[in-house]
Amino acid sequence: MYSLLGECRALWQARSLLWVMTRREVAARHAGTAAGVLWPYLQPLLTVAAYYLVFDVVFSMRLGDNAPTHAVGAFLVVGALPWMAFCDATSRGMNSLVEAGGILQKNPLPPVLFPLRAVLASSVIFGPLLVLVALAYLPRHGLNASMLALAPLLLGQLLLCALLAYALAILTAALRDVGQLVTFLLSVGIYLSPILFPLALFPERWRWVLWANPMTALVLGYQNVLLQGLWPQISVWVVLAAWLLVLAVLLNGLVRRSRDQLVDWL
Amino acid sequence: MNAKHVELPEDLVLRVRDLGKEYKLYPSPRARFKALLTGAATHRSHWALRDVSFELRRGQCIGVIGDNGAGKSSLLKLLAGTLQPSCGTIERVGRVTAILELGAGFHPDFSGRDNLYFGGSLIGISPERMRELEPEIAAFAELGEAMERPVKTYSSGMTVRLAFALVTAVQPDVLIIDEALAVGDQHFQKKCIERIMAFRNSGCTILFCSHSPYHIRHLCDAALWLRGGQVAQFGDTEPVLAAYDLHTRERQEREQLALEGAVAPQMPGHEEEKAREATASPASPVAAVDSGTACILSVDVKDLAEPVGDQPGLLQSQDLVVTITARGRGNERPHIGFMIEQSKGVGITSLATHEDNAFPRQLPDGSWQTVLTFPELPLHSGDYVISAFLFDETGLAVYDEWFQFLHLRFIFPKPLPGLVRLPHHWS
Numbered sequence: 001m002y003s004l005l006g007e008c009r010a011l012w013q014a015r016s017l018l019w020v021m022t023r024r025e026v027a028a029r030h031a032g033t034a035a036g037v038l039w040p041y042l043q044p045l046l047t048v049a050a051y052y053l054v055f056d057v058v059f060s061m062r063l064g065d066n067a068p069t070h071a072v073g074a075f076l077v078v079g080a081l082p083w084m085a086f087c088d089a090t091s092r093g094m095n096s097l098v099e100a101g102g103i104l105q106k107n108p109l110p111p112v113l114f115p116l117r118a119v120l121a122s123s124v125i126f127g128p129l130l131v132l133v134a135l136a137y138l139p140r141h142g143l144n145a146s147m148l149a150l151a152p153l154l155l156g157q158l159l160l161c162a163l164l165a166y167a168l169a170i171l172t173a174a175l176r177d178v179g180q181l182v183t184f185l186l187s188v189g190i191y192l193s194p195i196l197f198p199l200a201l202f203p204e205r206w207r208w209v210l211w212a213n214p215m216t217a218l219v220l221g222y223q224n225v226l227l228q229g230l231w232p233q234i235s236v237w238v239v240l241a242a243w244l245l246v247l248a249v250l251l252n253g254l255v256r257r258s259r260d261q262l263v264d265w266l
Numbered sequence: 267m268n269a270k271h272v273e274l275p276e277d278l279v280l281r282v283r284d285l286g287k288e289y290k291l292y293p294s295p296r297a298r299f300k301a302l303l304t305g306a307a308t309h310r311s312h313w314a315l316r317d318v319s320f321e322l323r324r325g326q327c328i329g330v331i332g333d334n335g336a337g338k339s340s341l342l343k344l345l346a347g348t349l350q351p352s353c354g355t356i357e358r359v360g361r362v363t364a365i366l367e368l369g370a371g372f373h374p375d376f377s378g379r380d381n382l383y384f385g386g387s388l389i390g391i392s393p394e395r396m397r398e399l400e401p402e403i404a405a406f407a408e409l410g411e412a413m414e415r416p417v418k419t420y421s422s423g424m425t426v427r428l429a430f431a432l433v434t435a436v437q438p439d440v441l442i443i444d445e446a447l448a449v450g451d452q453h454f455q456k457k458c459i460e461r462i463m464a465f466r467n468s469g470c471t472i473l474f475c476s477h478s479p480y481h482i483r484h485l486c487d488a489a490l491w492l493r494g495g496q497v498a499q500f501g502d503t504e505p506v507l508a509a510y511d512l513h514t515r516e517r518q519e520r521e522q523l524a525l526e527g528a529v530a531p532q533m534p535g536h537e538e539e540k541a542r543e544a545t546a547s548p549a550s551p552v553a554a555v556d557s558g559t560a561c562i563l564s565v566d567v568k569d570l571a572e573p574v575g576d577q578p579g580l581l582q583s584q585d586l587v588v589t590i591t592a593r594g595r596g597n598e599r600p601h602i603g604f605m606i607e608q609s610k611g612v613g614i615t616s617l618a619t620h621e622d623n624a625f626p627r628q629l630p631d632g633s634w635q636t637v638l639t640f641p642e643l644p645l646h647s648g649d650y651v652i653s654a655f656l657f658d659e660t661g662l663a664v665y666d667e668w669f670q671f672l673h674l675r676f677i678f679p680k681p682l683p684g685l686v687r688l689p690h691h692w693s
Contacts, residue, residue, distance in 0.1 A: 263348065
């Protein structure tokens with residue numbers, strides 16, 4: 001884990017620069033628009049609102065008995081918003097190094113800043129939205145202790161995105177095809193998770209496939225807390241920790257092998 | 267970042283030891299990907315630099331020379347910290363600024379000011395410090411109101427001016443320049459050179475990479491010659507440049523021989539054609555008087571016969587008298603240079619007014635003229651080629667050059683072989 005620690009140290013030393021870069025990244029996403037900083041927030045918010053309107057208000061669709069809730073719209077929103085956040089952070093982080101090639105070749109900066117900047121910019125946008133959704137679900141179960149579990153869940157998602165985005169960014173730098181493949185995986189990944197359908201609806205034999213999606217555990221955790229008012233089940237924490245550990249080990253190896261040549265590949 | 271900031275003895279600002287840079291060349295990106303995942307070594311190694319060691323003192327100005335692919339750019343990038351060395355160490359003190367490629371990293375949708383603050387934070391200038399520096403930067407870049415406009419509306423010259431003003435806003439301890447002197451218009455080029463000279467005079471160490479021996483000779487007090495990624499010579503400018511010059515000539519000769527061996531029959535005609543092209547292009551010089559840029563207007567050789575067919579014109583006098591007329595920039599008094607070489611481009615002598623403490627005189631129409639006379643031209647019979655140069659008043663910026671633009675033939679009446687008649691006496 002020595003290489004990864006080095007990266008963390010570089011991040012800490014450049015923390016003020018990282019924050020400047022993050023703010024600028026958020027600004028760059030809406031540069032030249034009239035609504036300005038509202039746009040990055042409006043887009044996911046409008047999508048989520050559409051789910052609610054279509055499924056719960058217009059069609060009033062209902063889920064079966066095994067589902068954590070009966071309203072389809074309410075169920076969708078809890079899984080879809082974290083998934084959007086995950087896709088946004090991962091895909092932007094993945095392309096961040098290749099896009100920053102020009103800057104990295106001209107300035108002595110640690111490459112790790114760029115995927116981290118992309119992930120942080122995503123979380124600056126989606127973090128408040130997730131909190132907003134959590135507040136909207138508050139009336140269901142009142143204020144109870146399970147809400148505290150949101151903090152480690154959100155932190156876990158941030159960490160997961162950071163590790164995955166940096167690892168994918170290095171892989172994309174080595175082979176551009178990775179970007180294409182992952183974009184495809186992100187678009188089908190929503191079907192391999194309990195976001196559109198409750199976990200109970202998946203055939204028992206194929207349920208293990210869902211755990212290959214790093215977001216499955218987190219989505220189940222959000223559903224436990226927001227829909228049922230329960231502390232997330234133990235399997236959520238175990239699988240999340242396993243994913244973080246595997247990604248950290250993988251990333252450590254990638255950083256070690258690519259360290260002195262990464263910038264040449266961009 | 268491998269370059270360590272350390273305490274170095276006395277006035278050393280940079281110490282490089284056994285520096286090496288290996289580029290791992292993979293047959294395909296797929297092989298690179300596989301190597302990244304499995305750690306298997308399938309690459310071919312290319313050592314762009316190997317065993318490079320040297321030390322720089324405060325206030326030194328070093329010129330880095332070498333053929334293409336000798337590792338000059340890799341060395342500068344390693345020193346600047348944008349590349350990671352494969353082995354060896356770089357120890358340095360204080361602030362290192364690199365002028366590698368200007369304007370990279372500007373976001374086109376943001377205003378010049380916004381890009382200035384962001385670019386500043388990339389090179390370690392905090393927003394508070396930038397607020398103090400901003401008026402000076404804006405003045406130097408001559409952007410004025412344009413600072414508020416998005417960078418995408420800038421001309422390339424404006425972008426480069428802003429970028430140069432930004433990177434040189436704070437005086438560094440080591441300044442690394444990769445042939446970036448040829449930026450912007452003449453006026454801005456001159457400002458760039460002046461700023462770099464000011465840095466140098468106040469004790470900044472400069473590492474300067476150029477293909478122009480002229481600039482290296484004038485700016486640098488030491489030269490570093492890289493050959494095949496290794497230091498061929500490091501020391502006083504003149505001996506290193508002389509050795510490099512010899513090496514270049516030998517290489518050209520080898521290439522020439524190889525070429526002649528390959529296409530022997532067509533060769534003579536081809537050569538003549540090239541010579542004619544060189545003669546023809548500047549022979550009709552720009553006559554526009556008021557386009558504002560400094561340039562050479564005319565170069566006249568007295569008593570030179572018209573060229574006949576493929577043969578260069580014959581000098582019909584024993585004196586070589588060259589009249590060079592040029593347009594200067596504003597009221598500045600320019601300097602004029604002259605070079606004569608053998609027709610294949612081997613130098614014989616070059617002269618310049620600023621080196622001889624001479625000054626061109628101003629004609630009534632504002633242009634500048636000088637008459638260079640070689641009485642009893644001390645050359646043997648042969649074909650020669652001349653070049654003319656126009657400099658600014660410091661003799662540093664080259665405004666214009668007519669390089670090898672006129673071939674001439676000179677006949678020395680005595681039938682002795684040789685090239686130059688040196689001052690001599692018999693006793």
